[in-house]
Amino acid sequence: xxxxxxxxxxxxxxxxxxxxxxxxxxxxxxxxxxxxxxxxxxxxxxxxxxxxxxxxxxxxxxxxxxxxxxxxxxxxxxxxxxxxxxxxxxxxxxxxxxxxxxxxxxxxxxxxxxxxxxxxxxxxxxxxxxxxxxxxxxxxxxxxxxxxxxxxxxxxxxxxxxxxxxxxxxxxxxxxxxxxxxxxxxxxxxxxxxxxxxxxxxxxxxxxxxxxxxxxxxxxxxxxxxxxxxxxxxxxxxxxxxxxxxxxxxxxxxxxx
Amino acid sequence: xxxxxxxxxxxxxxxxxxxxxxxxxxxxxxxxxxxxxxxxxxxxxxxxxxxxxxxxxxxxxxxxxxxxxxxxxxxxxxxxxxxxxxxxxxxxxxxxxxxxxxxxxxxxxxxxxxxxxxxxxxxxxxxxxxxxxxxxxxxxxxxxxxxxxxxxxxxxxxxxxxxxxxxxxxxxxxxxxxxxxxxxxxxxxxxxxxxxxxxxxxxxxxxxxxxxxxxxxxxxxxxxxxxxxxxxxxxxxxxxxxxxxxxxxxxxxxxxxxxxxxxxxxxxxxxxxxxxxxxxxxxxxxxxxxxxxxxxxxxxxxxxxxxxxxxxxxxxxxxxxxxxxxxxxxxxxxxxxxxxxxxxxxxxxxxxxxxxxxxxxxxxxxxxxxxxxxxxxxxxxxxxxxxxxxxxxxxxxxxxxxxxxxxxxxxxxxxxxxxxxxxxxxxxxxxxxxxxxxxxxxxxxxxxxxxxxxxxxxxxxxxxxxxxxxxxxxxxxxxxxxxxxxxxxxxxxxxxxxxxxxxxxxxxxxxxxxxxxxxxxxxxxxxxxxxxxxxxxxxxxxxxxxxxxxxxxxxxxxxxxxxxxxxxxxxxxxxxxxxxxxxxxxxxxxxxxxxxxxxxxxxxxxxxxxxxxxxxxxxx
Ligand SMILES: Nc1ncnc2c1ncn2[C@@H]1O[C@H](COP(=O)(O)OP(=O)(O)OP(=O)(O)O)[C@@H](O)[C@H]1O
Ligand SMILES: [Mg+2]
Numbered sequence: 074x075x076x077x078x079x080x081x082x083x084x085x086x087x088x089x090x091x092x093x094x095x096x097x098x099x100x101x102x103x104x105x106x107x108x109x110x111x112x113x114x115x116x117x118x119x120x121x122x123x124x125x126x127x128x129x130x131x132x133x134x135x136x137x138x139x140x141x142x143x144x145x146x147x148x149x150x151x152x153x154x155x156x157x158x159x160x161x162x163x164x165x166x167x168x169x170x171x172x173x174x175x176x177x178x179x180x181x182x183x184x185x186x187x188x189x190x191x192x193x194x195x196x197x198x199x200x201x202x203x204x205x206x207x208x209x210x211x212x213x214x215x216x217x218x219x220x221x222x223x224x225x226x227x228x229x230x231x232x233x234x235x236x237x238x239x240x241x242x243x244x245x246x247x248x249x250x251x252x253x254x255x256x257x258x259x260x261x262x263x264x265x266x267x268x269x270x271x272x273x274x275x276x277x278x279x280x281x282x283x284x285x286x287x288x289x290x291x292x293x294x295x296x297x298x299x300x301x302x303x304x305x306x307x308x309x310x311x312x313x314x315x316x317x318x319x320x321x322x323x324x325x326x327x328x329x330x
Numbered sequence: 331x332x333x334x335x336x337x338x339x340x341x342x343x344x345x346x347x348x349x350x351x352x353x354x355x356x357x358x359x360x361x362x363x364x365x366x367x368x369x370x371x372x373x374x375x376x377x378x379x380x381x382x383x384x385x386x387x388x389x390x391x392x393x394x395x396x397x398x399x400x401x402x403x404x405x406x407x408x409x410x411x412x413x414x415x416x417x418x419x420x421x422x423x424x425x426x427x428x429x430x431x432x433x434x435x436x437x438x439x440x441x442x443x444x445x446x447x448x449x450x451x452x453x454x455x456x457x458x459x460x461x462x463x464x465x466x467x468x469x470x471x472x473x474x475x476x477x478x479x480x481x482x483x484x485x486x487x488x489x490x491x492x493x494x495x496x497x498x499x500x501x502x503x504x505x506x507x508x509x510x511x512x513x514x515x516x517x518x519x520x521x522x523x524x525x526x527x528x529x530x531x532x533x534x535x536x537x538x539x540x541x542x543x544x545x546x547x548x549x550x551x552x553x554x555x556x557x558x559x560x561x562x563x564x565x566x567x568x569x570x571x572x573x574x575x576x577x578x579x580x581x582x583x584x585x586x587x588x589x590x591x592x593x594x595x596x597x598x599x600x601x602x603x604x605x606x607x608x609x610x611x612x613x614x615x616x617x618x619x620x621x622x623x624x625x626x627x628x629x630x631x632x633x634x635x636x637x638x639x640x641x642x643x644x645x646x647x648x649x650x651x652x653x654x655x656x657x658x659x660x661x662x663x664x665x666x667x668x669x670x671x672x673x674x675x676x677x678x679x680x681x682x683x684x685x686x687x688x689x690x691x692x693x694x695x696x697x698x699x700x701x702x703x704x705x706x707x708x709x710x711x712x713x714x715x716x717x718x719x720x721x722x723x724x725x726x727x728x729x730x731x732x733x734x735x736x737x738x739x740x741x742x743x744x745x746x747x748x749x750x751x752x753x754x755x756x757x758x759x760x761x762x763x764x765x766x767x768x769x770x771x772x773x774x775x776x777x778x779x780x781x782x783x784x785x786x787x788x789x790x791x792x793x794x795x796x797x798x799x800x801x802x803x804x805x806x807x808x809x810x811x812x813x814x815x816x817x818x819x820x821x822x823x824x825x826x827x828x829x830x831x832x833x834x835x836x837x838x839x840x841x842x843x844x845x846x847x848x849x850x851x852x853x854x855x856x857x858x859x860x861x862x863x864x865x866x867x868x869x870x871x872x873x874x875x876x877x878x879x880x881x882x883x884x885x886x887x888x889x890x891x892x893x894x895x896x897x898x899x900x901x902x903x904x905x906x907x908x909x910x911x912x913x914x915x916x917x918x919x920x921x922x923x924x925x926x927x928x929x930x931x932x933x934x935x936x937x938x939x940x941x942x943x944x945x946x947x948x949x950x
Binding site: 124126145146147150151155156158162163164165166167168171174175176178179180183184185186187188189190191192194215216228231232234235 | 632633634635636806807809810811812813814815817818820821822824825826827828829830831832836839
């Protein structure tokens with residue numbers, strides 16, 4: 074199968090700190106790929122480079138054969154990549170459905186229109202996306218008072234608006250109860266199959282990762298230390314060292330976050 | 331050569347005052363993030379108090395003691411202002427405090443008038459430093475040399491205070507990271523008060539020390555304001571060496587400008603500032619501001635919805651009443667109401683970028699006055715028919731906003747505000763000093779509407795149509811995809827950029843659009859008055875609009891309109907009294923303290939509390 078995304082020798086340093094160091098991996102079509110690693114491993118930094126929020130120190134990112142390095146996030150988005158953020162980014166002054174409508178207006182290149190009423194545009198499409206992520210009943214609520222888990226769902230709905238080929242999800246289940254985590258991840262897995270899009274996601278909950286990922290990448294201090302199937306990673310001594318040797322990783326994180 | 335050196339020395343001597351005042355402003359901003367517009371007033375008070383003290387304290391000793399005491403007295407006044415006026419509003423949204431400081435300016439202006447009278451006072455010469463010294467054959471006042479010698483010591487003293495003392499460590503910590511100071515267990519309120527004392531003292535010293543050179547008058551507060559902002563911005567907010575270098579640069583440039591380019595002295599300063607900011611956006615010694623993720627402080631705004639039937643009917647009824655005014659109102663009432671409508675359109679156009687876009691512009695008058703001047707110039711020089719000039723005015727103002735917006739867009743927050751101020755001042759000084767073309771101080775006169783609009787009532791209807799029409803257009807666009815994209819860019823630039831929105835370009839377009847509508851209000855203005863003067867481009871004009879937006883409530887357009895109408899009518903009423911500034915200033919301060927969310931925001935809150943309108947779900 075052809076890779077959708079190919080990352081070659083991607084690196085980023087902040088001053089002396091090598092946050093991401095010569096990372097290589099590919100994402101195949103329809104793949105649900107997990108990127109895991111302890112806090113500060115460089116996962117979000119990786120995402121930021123893929124989406125153009127950060128400029129890599131070196132390396133290339135090929136998406137459908139085209140190098141994305143140096144492009145703006147908005148252009149990378151048009152090429153068919155969507156993302157959600159670790160710290161949610163939504164439009165706090167709008168209603169839930171307006172957040173989705175905004176993305177649809179942008180997708181249909183209507184953001185410079187001054188004549189129509191925005192709140193009437195693409196309303197039914199927006200509602201469909203909200204239905205998909207289970208937010209339809211909260212469509213008219215003010216975004217600023219949403220629960221954190223619902224904000225994560227809203228971000229997912231926004232990211233689906235332009236029918237992406239590849240979705241980057243930074244901790245899609247953070248701040249959710251275990252049952253909700255499971256349902257959101259199942260939802261994501263369903264979308265992957267239904268729309269045939271690829272998903273690269275980071276996650277600290279290993280049950281979620283082992284339960285749904287097709288393949289797993291392990292990042293530690295900016296280095297990619299493992300890349301394989303769920304079973305391979307589960308039994309990889311190096312990964313166990315990082316996680317178990319480094320203390321009970323994600324329990325402590327949960328407490329911290 | 332001799333002349334050159336002499337001028338260099340004059341420039342450096344002038345820099346002493348500028349540095350003192352500007353460093354105070356810079357310190358206050360660095361720690362409290364308050365843009366203290368009243369700083370020029372502290373400077374003026376320093377001059378007047380110093381003058382009074384010098385009348386009773388004789389001799390060389392008396393002179394310098396008076397300077398010091400004047401500084402300390404102004405410091406105490408600064409503390410009073412901080413405790414009474416600013417403390418209650420620290421929690422208000424960013425930049426809201428500047429409205430309070432503007433109220434302080436008005437109050438101090440009238441108090442100074444009451445105490446010292448309207449006449450300029452001539453500063454006493456410094457005892458013992460009265461003569462001149464010849465430097466390379468050129469005369470240089472001894473007092474200038476004394477100032478040049480003193481300034482480095484002041485700089486060093488301040489530097490020592492900031493770099494070596496506990497207060498200094500706190501000040502630096504607060505400048506870099508405000509939350510941290512709270513974590514250090516410092517009483518933030520007293521730190522702020524302390525810094526205000528220091529900053530105001532410096533301004534007072536600056537005012538007193540320049541007495542032998544410039545004396546004291548009631549205009550000096552505004553006259554120095556632009557210059558000290560320029561110095562602080564060029565040097566970098568919060569940087570003392572930066573303030574010194576910038577003060578020296580500006581002062582020297584000014585002295586040479588007077589000699590070699592007398593037509594451009596005012597322009598020069600702002601050109602330098604614009605150039606510096608375009609090369610180094612955070613000033614010569616400033617550090618980049620780490621912008622927060624969310625543009626708005628405090629409670630996020632609520633979703634907007636187009637008005638319901640009831641509100642529409644109400645607005646239609648209001649417009650209907652306005653249309654009836656000529657039937658029952660006097661000519662004067664029509665003229666006044668036309669003025670109010672024009673001002674409301676101007677304020678509403680600023681609200682578009684400030685409220686929806688989160689872009690605080692200090693220089694919106696450039697487009698109001700710009701539109702007025704475009705129309706006036708067309709009529710004066712090309713005999714353009716009024717109708718054509720009226721249409722070209724908003725286009726011209728929009729074009730100016732297009733250029734200025736492009737230059738300012740790379741900056742954010744207070745730096746953006748400062749750069750817009752700089753460009754507005756640039757345009758003002760161009761118009762002011764290019765007398766042959768623009769009429770300079772005498773303005774352009776005889777700019778009357780076409781024959782069919784002659785008379786109070788026809789022009790009143792014309793204003794009603796275009797003024798209300800402009801406001802309704804602004805309101806409609808706010809609800810259009812463009813208005814939504816503008817709000818999205820403010821709410822979360824990160825998400826907007828990641829979903830295909832070029833946020834800077836949206837903001838630039840909004841800036842241009844708002845500029846064009848400000849130009850429309852300017853065009854209405856010039857034909858109603860028949861003339862235009864540089865005052866329409868002044869800082870004061872921009873502030874008028876800023877004040878009504880903050881007073882009326884940033885969050886809704888109706889706030890800007892209600893605020894605009896209240897201020898215009900209040901001004902018309904108050905200016906009949908002698909001490910109207912004092913009254914208006916006190917009213918402004920009062921509103922700021924009592925209603926930190928603006929008049930309309932606070933009224934809505936109160937209405938919700940008593941259950942007239944439904945509150946936001948989830949609120950309790
Ligand atoms: N803008 C920045 N400037 C300096 N250092 C940074 C910056 N962004 C990230 N870092 C550093 O880079 C390293 C990787 O950070 P990153 O956010 O990518 O980790 P992560 O794997 O996403 O961690 P987490 O699980 O906590 O989200 C960290 O040490 C972080 O402190
Ligand atoms: Mg992360």
